[in-house]
Amino acid sequence: MSLPAVSDLNRLSLYMRPSCPYCVRVADFCGQAEIALENRNIAEGIHLEALMTGGGKRQVPCLQIIDDQGQSHWLYESLDIIGYLKQQFAI
Ligand SMILES: N[C@@H](CCC(=O)N[C@@H](CS)C(=O)NCC(=O)O)C(=O)O
Numbered sequence: 251m252s253l254p255a256v257s258d259l260n261r262l263s264l265y266m267r268p269s270c271p272y273c274v275r276v277a278d279f280c281g282q283a284e285i286a287l288e289n290r291n292i293a294e295g296i297h298l299e300a301l302m303t304g305g306g307k308r309q310v311p312c313l314q315i316i317d318d319q320g321q322s323h324w325l326y327e328s329l330d331i332i333g334y335l336k337q338q339f340a341i
Contacts, residue, residue: 254317261316263288265301272328273311279332
């Protein structure tokens with residue numbers, strides 16, 4: 251499934267846990283690239299529930315991407331998330 255093009259940070263949220271090394275990998279990339287993603291820690295029940303319902307599994311990191319129609323797309327895998335961000339922000 252192809253992912254929507256998004257350049258507005260308000261359309262992106264990163265579901266994560268601070269202790270997860272794969273989440274740290276994405277956070278480190280975002281820090282270097284100066285991409286200030288909204289982080290949603292799945293230790294908070296509301297975020298875990300949103301991830302499970304929307305994305306379909308508990309794994310983090312997961313990037314939620316909201317398209318022009320307001321529909322959510324869920325991207326798992328740290329390297330795929332970084333690749334997507336590089337593409338969207340032309341890094
Ligand atoms: N290959 C995945 C690995 C992700 C992964 O293993 N995440 C762990 C946390 S470090 C996870 O979500 N485990 C399930 C859980 O924490 O409930 C990636 O690079 O993102």
